[in-house]
Amino acid sequence: MRFASTLALKNIKRKPGRSVIMILLAAFLAFSIFAGSLVVLSLRNGLASYEARLGADVVVVPYEAQTKGALESILLQGIPGYFYMDESAMEKIRGMEGVEIATPQFYLASAKAGCCSVALQLIGFDPETDFTIQPWIQESYSGTVGYGDVIVGNHVSLPLNHSLTFYNQELRVVAQLDETGTGLDNAVYASMDTVRDVIKNAESLGFRYLGKVSADKAISSVMVKVADGYSTEAVMNDINVHVRKVEATQSKSMISSIAAGLSNVSRIITLLTVMIWILAIVILAVVFVLIANERKKEFAILRIVGASRQMLSRMLLTESALISAVGSVLGVGLAALVAFPFTDLIRTRLNLPYLLPDAGTVAALVLGALLASVLAGSLSSAVSARKLSRNDAGLVLREGA
Amino acid sequence: MELRAENVSRRFFRNSGQANYFYAVKDAALLLTSGSLTEITGRSGSGKSTLLNILAGLLEPTEGRVFLDRVDLYSMADGPRSELRSRCIGVVPQGQTGLHSLTVLENVKLPCLLYGEKLSDASALELLEKVGIADLKDVYPNELSGGEMRRLAIARALVKKPAILLADEPTGDLDDENTQKILRLLRQEADEGTAVLLVTHEREAAAYADRLYRMDGGILAEASAQ
Numbered sequence: 198m199r200f201a202s203t204l205a206l207k208n209i210k211r212k213p214g215r216s217v218i219m220i221l222l223a224a225f226l227a228f229s230i231f232a233g234s235l236v237v238l239s240l241r242n243g244l245a246s247y248e249a250r251l252g253a254d255v256v257v258v259p260y261e262a263q264t265k266g267a268l269e270s271i272l273l274q275g276i277p278g279y280f281y282m283d284e285s286a287m288e289k290i291r292g293m294e295g296v297e298i299a300t301p302q303f304y305l306a307s308a309k310a311g312c313c314s315v316a317l318q319l320i321g322f323d324p325e326t327d328f329t330i331q332p333w334i335q336e337s338y339s340g341t342v343g344y345g346d347v348i349v350g351n352h353v354s355l356p357l358n359h360s361l362t363f364y365n366q367e368l369r370v371v372a373q374l375d376e377t378g379t380g381l382d383n384a385v386y387a388s389m390d391t392v393r394d395v396i397k398n399a400e401s402l403g404f405r406y407l408g409k410v411s412a413d414k415a416i417s418s419v420m421v422k423v424a425d426g427y428s429t430e431a432v433m434n435d436i437n438v439h440v441r442k443v444e445a446t447q448s449k450s451m452i453s454s455i456a457a458g459l460s461n462v463s464r465i466i467t468l469l470t471v472m473i474w475i476l477a478i479v480i481l482a483v484v485f486v487l488i489a490n491e492r493k494k495e496f497a498i499l500r501i502v503g504a505s506r507q508m509l510s511r512m513l514l515t516e517s518a519l520i521s522a523v524g525s526v527l528g529v530g531l532a533a534l535v536a537f538p539f540t541d542l543i544r545t546r547l548n549l550p551y552l553l554p555d556a557g558t559v560a561a562l563v564l565g566a567l568l569a570s571v572l573a574g575s576l577s578s579a580v581s582a583r584k585l586s587r588n589d590a591g592l593v594l595r596e597g598a
Numbered sequence: 599m600e601l602r603a604e605n606v607s608r609r610f611f612r613n614s615g616q617a618n619y620f621y622a623v624k625d626a627a628l629l630l631t632s633g634s635l636t637e638i639t640g641r642s643g644s645g646k647s648t649l650l651n652i653l654a655g656l657l658e659p660t661e662g663r664v665f666l667d668r669v670d671l672y673s674m675a676d677g678p679r680s681e682l683r684s685r686c687i688g689v690v691p692q693g694q695t696g697l698h699s700l701t702v703l704e705n706v707k708l709p710c711l712l713y714g715e716k717l718s719d720a721s722a723l724e725l726l727e728k729v730g731i732a733d734l735k736d737v738y739p740n741e742l743s744g745g746e747m748r749r750l751a752i753a754r755a756l757v758k759k760p761a762i763l764l765a766d767e768p769t770g771d772l773d774d775e776n777t778q779k780i781l782r783l784l785r786q787e788a789d790e791g792t793a794v795l796l797v798t799h800e801r802e803a804a805a806y807a808d809r810l811y812r813m814d815g816g817i818l819a820e821a822s823a824q
Contacts, residue, residue, distance in 0.1 A: 200712050204699070211699035211738075498695045500656060502709040502754065503684020505677040591651030591691070 200508065205516035216520060219484060223524025223570050224531065226477035231566035232532040233470035236543065236551075237463045238558065243378035243550030244459050248452050250377050252329030253420035254429045257290060257436055257445045258282075262417070278304055278318075279406045281415045282443060289440050290419055295427030300326035301416035303392045305399070305406065307363055317353065318384040319363060321392030329420050330386055338372030345369055348386040351376035352541075361385075364398040378544065378552025421445070459549050474573060481577035485517070489581035497590035506586035513582040514575055521574030525567045532566075599667055599686065599761035601630040601653060601793060606662030607816075608648050622648040623659070626818040628811070630762060630795050635788040637796045637803055639821070640813035646797045647692055649818065650766050653795065655683045666762070684709055688755035690765040694747045696739030702726065703735040706753045717757065725753040728783055730776065744771035752780060756787065763787055763794045769803070781806045 209216045262280035284301060291299045303321035322330045324342060334348050342348060347368045349355050359370045368387065376382055387395075397412050407415050423432045429447050436445035496509050504512075536543070537553070544551035553559070605625050612618040623645045630636055630653075640646050651657040653664060655671045664671045666686060671679055683689075696705050703722055710717040726732040729749035731742075739747060748771050755763060765784065769777040777800060785806040788794045796803060804810055810821040 199714055203711060204697075207699040207704075494693075494695075495697055495699075498691070498697055499708075499712075500680070501654070501689045501691050501695070503680050503712050505680035507677060508680070508712065589651075590656045591647060591654075592657075 200504075201512040201515040202519075204512050205519055208516055209519060215488065219481070219517075219520045219574075220524040220527065222477060222481055222484070223521040223574055224528035225524075226474065226573055227525035227528030227566050227570040228532045229470055229473040229477075229528075230569050231529045231562060232536050233466045233473075234562050234566065235532070235536050235553075235559070236547075237466050238554045238562065239378070239540075239543075239551050240459045240463055240547070240549055242552040242554055243544075244452070244456055246377045246552045247379050247455065247550040248448075250329070250333060250379065250381055251448045251451065252332070253448050254423040255421040255433045255436065255445050256448050256451065257286070257419040257421060257440070257443050258417065260442050260444050262444075278417075279306065280304070281407050281410045281417055283410050284414045284416045286440050286443055287416060287419045290421060290436055293432070293435055293439065295424050295432040295435070296421055297424035298326060298328055298422040300328060300420050301389065302330075302418045302420060303389060303396075303415065304417040305363075305392060305396060317361075317363075318380075319347075319392060319395065320381075320384045320386050321389045322386065323389045327420075328422055333374060333377075334372065334386065337375055340371065342371065342386070342388050344388065344390050346371045346387065346391070348372045348374055350374055350382040350384045350386075352382040353385060363395045364402055364404070366391075366395050366398050368395075376552060377550070379550045419443075455549060462547060462549065474569065478573045478577045481517075481574060482580060485513075485578045485581040486584075489585050493585065493588055493593045496585045496588060497593035500590035509586040510579075510582040513578050513585065517574040517578035518571055521571040522567070524574075525570035528570065529563050529566050533563075599632055599793065601687075601762050601795075602665045603628040603649070603653060604663045604665070606649070606652055606659040606664060608645075608652060608657065609660045621645075621816045623652065623818070624816040625662070626816075628653070628795075628818060630793040632761065632791050632793050633788060634808040635785060635794040635796060635806055636809045636811065637798060637807035638811045638813055638818070639798060639804075644813040645816040645818075646813050647766050648816075649813070650689075650764050650795065650797050654687055654689045654764050655679050656689075681713065684712055685758065686761045688758065688760035688763045690748075690751045690755045690763075690768045692766045692770075694739070694744065695751050696742065696747055698739050701736050701738055702731065702742070702750055705739065705750055706757055708754060709758050715758075722753075722757060725756055728756075729753045730779060745773065745776060748772060749776070749780070752783070759792075761792060763792050764797075765795065766797045767799065768796070769798060769800050777802070 259280045259282040262278065287299055287301050290296055300323055305319045307317050307319065324331065334342065338348060345368055347370055349370050351374055355361060355370050357370055357372070360367050361370065368391065393412060396407065396415065399406065400412060421432065423429045433445045433447050436443065499509055540551065540553060603626055605627055606623060607621055607625055608623045609619050609621050612620065626649055638646050648657065652659050658672050666682065674682065697708065700708065703719065706722045706725060707717050723732055723735060726735055729752050731746050731749050734742065734746060739750070742750065748768060752765070752768050755765065769780050772780060781803055784794050784796060796807065811818055812821045
């Protein structure tokens, strides 16, 4: 084995041009495998997180919000939205058969004016009935969200106990949430009482977001949990038929439209990764065959001094494994340099929930990409190794003499 | 130790088809014994190198057998046969046979590296001295002349003190002075107990040989002894 590694290293060192080309090929392969897998996993992770954060079976919004797709814009991209309805709609929904819980949410974006310290989306929830935001808050904050308190999303860069001003109302940051990979990371969360006072301040400053709806009774959406034994679709249809000027949607259908988009992107990335993998194996194999022809004499000399065919194969495989390993580390490193700092850009470009996997999964991905690349190198050199070791040493030397 | 070829033949097919073949070596019998230098001469393409490769365990004969003492070389698997070649048979092949990734000194030590044997630089240098290229020990083969490369191959073949030495045109590319030096070295090896086979075109080599053979059209025949 020492012979194989010693000669392999010397060959790599003495043929820098050839070695660099092969290292770059291996790096390209590892880059595409790691980056491709990371994006696909992050998209899947993002969807799971989005599904978990949505939490409700049925989402009810004012009719005009649904037609504009405004809710998805808020949830996915954090694009500010203003749509309101009277809370009487929620009362009606609560009284309907099959509705176990119905809880309101209120969306308000800060204005680009002196009254607001930062540009943010404010999401209000009712601590008494909320079943979607509070479980998430509890993952990172065990206290209660009192009047004037806000919890900030993961991408909001504000320190704890920092004050921020929303339409001249002072709010205090009490906690920061875990990342979701969606627009929810760019929002801040407060109780409905707090948000109602903020909207009153906004009205007094001349911002008319509510239209004809009274500030005390305005809500943006109703999150509905369907009771066991009832069909989500039936409850949704019931709401659409019996509650005026609202549109009820099954959250499953919101997810499925995103899932379809995600599935397409994932499929394309997976296909590209597989194609690159096969292409790299073919290119590496061709390179190895070309090199093999150039190295026929070298192998013949080794046979003459006593190397067995197996030893020669081992030497070539060691050489390709070393080259692939160096290239893979380079490729994975480069992919990490691109994929991690540009996570936000990738998320914006893809317009899909995008949440990086945890450190353990990333480590497994790194290992997988390294192994796949080294395996590709070994596979592509195996044919040449076999062919080379079977050449007739005496004849090769006579041809090349 | 002795190396014995019993009626070995090697048939090659021409590219034009299976029915079209020729014998590079036909029914050759040869015995190389310890302490003797055997010389084979003949024209190019007469089958000398093919026979040498068969004797080295590198090219399986289509007929006949080759014995190293009592061991039938071609009844062995490639691994053990290669190991046996490394241990007992030194081969000086035709052509320029230095590994380009290794220095001259590393090339000479290569047979020892294969099976993890230790060899001091001093021992390898001593051999390089004998063949006259000690001052080139750190040079890579692409900087060597044809003659220097031949001497490198000879030093490498002798590095494990083989019982059998098979040298194919070892003095090709050498000037008269170095030719004599190498022929004397081979004679000395034989005198110290090695069974030496010398395949050559050199007329003066006959003066160093114990037995002379001539090969013509694949047929090996004993020539007049010295």
